[in-house]
Structure formats: C-alpha cells, structure tokens
Amino acid sequence: MTVYSNKEQLLASLSAREASYNPEVKLQYGPMEKTYHTALKKDSYPYVHYTYLSVVYALDLLDSRLPDYAERAAEIVAVILQLQDRRQDSPTYGIWSYYYEEHLDQMETPDWNFADFIGKKLVLVLKHHGDRLSEGLRQGLSEAIGRACQAIVKRDVGPSYTNIAAMGAFVTLVGGEVIGQETFVEYGRNRLQRLYDYTVRLGTFVEFNSPCYTPITMEELRHIIVETKDPTSIKLTEQLLHIAWRMAAERYHPRTKEWAGPHSRSYSPMLEKYPDTRALHCPEELLPYFSTEEERYIRCPIFDEDEAGYQSYATTYLQEAYCLGSFSKDMMWNQRRNLIAYVDNQGKVAYAQLRFLKDGKDFSSAVFTGVQDKSDIVFGINLALDFGDWHPILDPVNGVFKAEDLRIRIEIGGYIEGADGDSGNKLDYDAAVVIGGQTVRVKQLSALSDEGVPRITITRSEQEDTLSIDYIIYEGPRKPFDFHEWNQAAWAYLFTLSERAEELQAGSEYKDGSLxxxxxxxxxxxxxxxxxxxxxxxxxxxxSEVSFMTEDV
Structure with a gap:
C-alpha cells in the first residue's frame, strides 16, 4: 500500500506534513502550483487546499495504524467525499476538482484523471481500513468509488495513455471487487488486456521512458498484482511490469545516476528520484543495469504506426562518461525531452537539452525531426499551424500570436562548474562547450526562414545556473506573427557530444519544398x-523523413 519502506519513514513523513494540515477545513494546504486546468491565479490564491494530497495524507494516516490518526483520516475522507461531483446529469460526474477553493464548474478544463488519482486512494482506504471507519463512511466510500468507476468507464482512456490506462484498470478492477460490482471488474480486466495487447505488439509504452510517469505506471501495476483476486490479470500485469522495468533499466546511466533520454514527459531535466528497485520489485535479471558501466545503443519505435499515421523512433546511446538520447519526430512541448544528454562533470552531473523558446518559454508549435548515430545527431525544426503555445492543446495559438523573442537553444545546466563555451573552432562548428572531459558541439546546417538567418550567441545565466547556445530567430519589440503567411520556417543542425570530435561531413539542400x-x-x-x-x-x-546511418554513401 504505502510507498514507504518502513514505519519510521512513514511516521517521519506524517510528522513533516502536520504543519500543512488545516483542522478547520480538514484538508492539506500549501502554495498553489501552476497547473494546466485551474482558473485560479497565484496572486489571488497564494495558498490552496489540495484534494489529492489530502486523500494521500488520509491513507498514510490510516496506514500508520495509530489510533489518534484514524479520526483525522476519517474527517479528511468525509470532506473528500463531499467534494466529488455527485450530480448524475453533470458532465463531470464522478470526478474532483484540484482545490477546495475551486468548484469543478469554475475550472478552465476539469481534469478527468482525478477520477483515477483520487479513486485509487479511496479503493485502498476502503479495502484495507474499512473496518476502522463508521458504517456511514464505508457506505459513502463505496458510492464514491462507484461514481469514480463510472467516470473512468465513460471516458474509456485508450492504451496509449499509459499511466492512466493502468491506473484506471486498477480502480475499476480492484474497486469493483471491493464494492462488489462485477461490471466494473469485467471492464477493468478488459482494459488491462487491451493495455497488454497494445504494449506487447508495440514492444514498449507509448508514454515512453518518462521519469515522472513510468514510476506511476510501475506503482499501479504493482498495486494490481498485490490487490486483485483475478489470476489472469495478475499474469498480464507481471509481464507489463517487466516491460516497464526493462525500459527504465536499460536507460539508467550509472555514472551520472540519471535516466537517459529521450523522455516523452518530464517536468525537470534533472532526475529527482529514481524508482525504488526494492519497493517496486525490479526483476532480478535487470538489476545489473543499475551498476554496470557499459556502452549501450538502443533504438525502438514508440508508436502504433497504423494508428498514428507515422512512426517515431527513440534512440539512446550510453557510454561510461555520458548518455545521449533523441526522438525522430515530436512536438517541442515543455514536457518533452526530444534531445537530451547527461554528462559526468567532475563527479557531478550536467545536462544538455534542446529547446525552442517563445518569450523565454517552450513553444509547443515547434516540431522536431532528428536522426541519431551514437554521439551525433542531425536534427531540424519547423512550425505547426494548428497547435499550442506553452501547452499543445489547452493553450492554442494556431500559428498566430505576438512575441518579442523567438530562439532555438541548446541549454547546458546542472553542475556546470568549469564548463567553458567558445564560439566556433577549427572543425567549423558554430559553438563548442567543454563539460568535464566531453565537448558539446553545434553547427547550423541551414536556416530557411522569413526572419532571415538566426544570430548566434553563447550566454551564461548566473540566476538560472545555465550556459546557453542560442540561435536567435527574432529579438526586438513585441510584434505579431502569423505562420500562415510565412513561406519558409525550417532550421537544420548538427549536434555532437564526444571526448574528441570525429571528422564529419555535413550539409544541406533545399528541394521541392523540403529541407x-x-x-x-x-x-x-x-x-x-x-x-x-x-x-x-x-x-x-x-x-518529414528520417534515414538512419547506412553503409552506402
């Protein structure tokens, strides 16, 4: 049940969260964090009461088995039950809002994932602690789980949304068992089978190699194995968990202790916490990956090509001192890591990451295409007319916006002590940055743009603790942009990372509308x-097309 390896850790965590509990509202509160779905603003609501963190807190209180904590947990659960949408004619029936301060009807876009996130905790509360709660609260929990299951069934997330596909299978399968609703059990079983069939056919998860969401998927799969009574579901889940662990283990870089890219979704370039190999039961045969320093070179498709209409490949190269990963096709959302490297810098870790920035923020409407051979990547960027700004869907610009700055950046951060940048060198690169014993080199191969050729700068930010190689497309007074009117918007580059540069020939040409x-x-x-x-x-x-290294010139 708990993510804590022993009771001492659990009690220490509960003690640390004591100050964030509001006994009047009976919920956890804290600084509001910017999210994609809420309409609340930090200026007006610097502190808010969290629904999900509160139900997590309640389950942890009960898991402690301390009598004094049980009463507080029951109070929290009672409030959480009241905050669920219980209106049967409501389009958001069965889900919760993020905050006590904001009703579902007030959110910009309610988050249907909260039927899964909060529902799974309520299932564990009822299954493992129902005998310690009042009859009225047990009944309320059963009804709330049923409503969450209905919301999950109605939404019917497909197997490509990996962590929610697994989480919803847990809520409906195990939740259905707990409340005695066979229709939910059957749905959960079928959903798990769909996830298994889809993943095995592809060979990996579509939510590929995500440092933040793969551990969630692992946790949900492990919960299914431990909590369900269904032997068929257990067998399928064990195989899915093995696929998840293999994906993570093969890309663990022992020297830097980082999760090698590329990453489908990540909230930070640096890894804050790796999945606990003991708590989540990493298969024994995969454990050597976490300690063995060896050269690995991995490439795999990540989409169902018939479903997506195109294919993207994930390429990862690891050697002792660094790792480098890239996708072949993807958008440049701030949660994507289309091109990212981790480098050992004097026993600490630095990263190098590609970004496309609009007024200092990642721009989702920029589109990445790349091809990688070990330490070398050729990549290009062009622009979409029907996509978002800082979020691909929730913040649409559709190619029309105002800006004062557009740039392509190779950002180098983490531990950059001693990192030294230079513009140009005898090998004809635009810029080179030495990190530890390795050198990042970048060269612009072509710039076909209505804004002309980008200006190149290398800057160090003491505030951000980063060193950036920037290709500035536009910098000046705020002005309107309309990509529908542009004839050209495509940029191509060569990126290399190695101890010493190899002799490479690189070039570009324009032909029939393509770069x-x-x-x-x-x-x-x-x-x-x-x-x-x-x-x-x-x-x-x-x-867009990619061709990987061949033997023929």
Whole structure:
C-alpha cells in the first residue's frame, strides 16, 4: 500500500506534513502550483487546499495504524467525499476538482484523471481500513468509488495513455471487487488486456521512458498484482511490469545516476528520484543495469504506426562518461525531452537539452525531426499551424500570436562548474562547450526562414545556473506573427557530444519544398528531410523523413 519502506519513514513523513494540515477545513494546504486546468491565479490564491494530497495524507494516516490518526483520516475522507461531483446529469460526474477553493464548474478544463488519482486512494482506504471507519463512511466510500468507476468507464482512456490506462484498470478492477460490482471488474480486466495487447505488439509504452510517469505506471501495476483476486490479470500485469522495468533499466546511466533520454514527459531535466528497485520489485535479471558501466545503443519505435499515421523512433546511446538520447519526430512541448544528454562533470552531473523558446518559454508549435548515430545527431525544426503555445492543446495559438523573442537553444545546466563555451573552432562548428572531459558541439546546417538567418550567441545565466547556445530567430519589440503567411520556417543542425570530435561531413539542400540535411562519416550517411513551409502538425509528422546511418554513401 504505502510507498514507504518502513514505519519510521512513514511516521517521519506524517510528522513533516502536520504543519500543512488545516483542522478547520480538514484538508492539506500549501502554495498553489501552476497547473494546466485551474482558473485560479497565484496572486489571488497564494495558498490552496489540495484534494489529492489530502486523500494521500488520509491513507498514510490510516496506514500508520495509530489510533489518534484514524479520526483525522476519517474527517479528511468525509470532506473528500463531499467534494466529488455527485450530480448524475453533470458532465463531470464522478470526478474532483484540484482545490477546495475551486468548484469543478469554475475550472478552465476539469481534469478527468482525478477520477483515477483520487479513486485509487479511496479503493485502498476502503479495502484495507474499512473496518476502522463508521458504517456511514464505508457506505459513502463505496458510492464514491462507484461514481469514480463510472467516470473512468465513460471516458474509456485508450492504451496509449499509459499511466492512466493502468491506473484506471486498477480502480475499476480492484474497486469493483471491493464494492462488489462485477461490471466494473469485467471492464477493468478488459482494459488491462487491451493495455497488454497494445504494449506487447508495440514492444514498449507509448508514454515512453518518462521519469515522472513510468514510476506511476510501475506503482499501479504493482498495486494490481498485490490487490486483485483475478489470476489472469495478475499474469498480464507481471509481464507489463517487466516491460516497464526493462525500459527504465536499460536507460539508467550509472555514472551520472540519471535516466537517459529521450523522455516523452518530464517536468525537470534533472532526475529527482529514481524508482525504488526494492519497493517496486525490479526483476532480478535487470538489476545489473543499475551498476554496470557499459556502452549501450538502443533504438525502438514508440508508436502504433497504423494508428498514428507515422512512426517515431527513440534512440539512446550510453557510454561510461555520458548518455545521449533523441526522438525522430515530436512536438517541442515543455514536457518533452526530444534531445537530451547527461554528462559526468567532475563527479557531478550536467545536462544538455534542446529547446525552442517563445518569450523565454517552450513553444509547443515547434516540431522536431532528428536522426541519431551514437554521439551525433542531425536534427531540424519547423512550425505547426494548428497547435499550442506553452501547452499543445489547452493553450492554442494556431500559428498566430505576438512575441518579442523567438530562439532555438541548446541549454547546458546542472553542475556546470568549469564548463567553458567558445564560439566556433577549427572543425567549423558554430559553438563548442567543454563539460568535464566531453565537448558539446553545434553547427547550423541551414536556416530557411522569413526572419532571415538566426544570430548566434553563447550566454551564461548566473540566476538560472545555465550556459546557453542560442540561435536567435527574432529579438526586438513585441510584434505579431502569423505562420500562415510565412513561406519558409525550417532550421537544420548538427549536434555532437564526444571526448574528441570525429571528422564529419555535413550539409544541406533545399528541394521541392523540403529541407534536406545530412551527416556522413566513414562511408556512412544519415539525414532528415522536413517541409519548409508551416503546415498542420499531422502533415509535418507524415511528410518529414528520417534515414538512419547506412553503409552506402
């Protein structure tokens, strides 16, 4: 049940959270964190009461088995039950809002995932602690779980939304068992089978290699194994858990203790916490990956091509001192890590990450295409007409916006003590940055843009503790942009990371509306082709091409 390995840790955590409990509201409170769904603003609501953190707190209180904590947990659960949408004719029936201060009807876009996140905790509360709660509270929990299950069934998330597909399977399968609703059990069983079939056919999770969400998926899968009575579901889940662990273990970089990229979703370039191999029962045969320093070179498809209409590949290269990963096609959302490296810098870790920035924030409407051969990557960026600003869907701009700054950045952060940047070198790169014993090198192969050729700068930010190689597309007074009117918006680059630079030949050409960029070494060539004119994102993905290293020039 609990994520804590022993009772002492659990009690210490509960003690630390004591100051954040409001006995009047009977919920946990804290500083409001910016989210995609809430309409609340930090200026007006600097502190808020959290629904999810409160139900997590309640379950932990009960898991402690201390009598004094049981009463507080019951008070919290009673409030949580009241905050669920119980209106049967409501479009948000069965889910919760983020905050006590904000009703579901007031949110910009209610988050349906909260039927899963809060529902799973209520299932564990009722299953493991129902005998310690009043009959009225037990009945209320049963009804709330039923409503959450209905919301999950109604939404019917597909297997490509990995962590929610697994979490919803847990809530409906185990929740159905707990409240005696066979229809939910059957749905949960079928949902798990769909996730299994889809994942095995693809060979990995679509929510690929995510440092923040793969551990959640692991936790949900482990919960299913421990909590369900269904032997078929247990067998399927054990195999899914093995796939999750293999994906993570193969990409663990022992020297830097980082999770090698690329990452489908990540909230920070640096890894804050790795999945606990003991608590989540990592398979024995995968444990050596976490301690063995060896060269690994992995490439795999991450989409169902028939479903998506195109394919993207994830490439990861690891050697003792660094790791480097990239996707072949993706948007440049702030949660994506399309090109990211981790480097050992004097026993600590630095990272190098590609970003496309609009007024200092990642711009979702920028589209990445890349091809990687171990330490070398050729990549290009073009622009979508039907996508978002800082969020791909919830914050649409559709190619029309105002800005005072547009730039492509290679950001180097983490521990950058001693990192030294230089513009240009004898190997004809635009910029080079030495990190530890390795060197990041970048070269612009082509810039086809209505704004002209970007200006190159190397800057160090003491405040952010970063060093950045910037290709500035526009910097000046705030002005309107309309990509529908642009004829050209495509940029191509060569990125390398190595102890010493290899002799590489690289170039580009424009032909029939596409920008071709390539890199050649030792008789082998790789390259990309991307549309130059902005287009709908689906068309950009389908029309962009990648060719991996071949033996023929």
């Amino acid at each position: 071709y960029a390539w890199c050649e070494k030792q008789g082998r060539r790789m390259g990309i082709a991307i549309p130059v004119k902005p287009d709908r994102i689906g068309q950009l993905f389908r029309n």
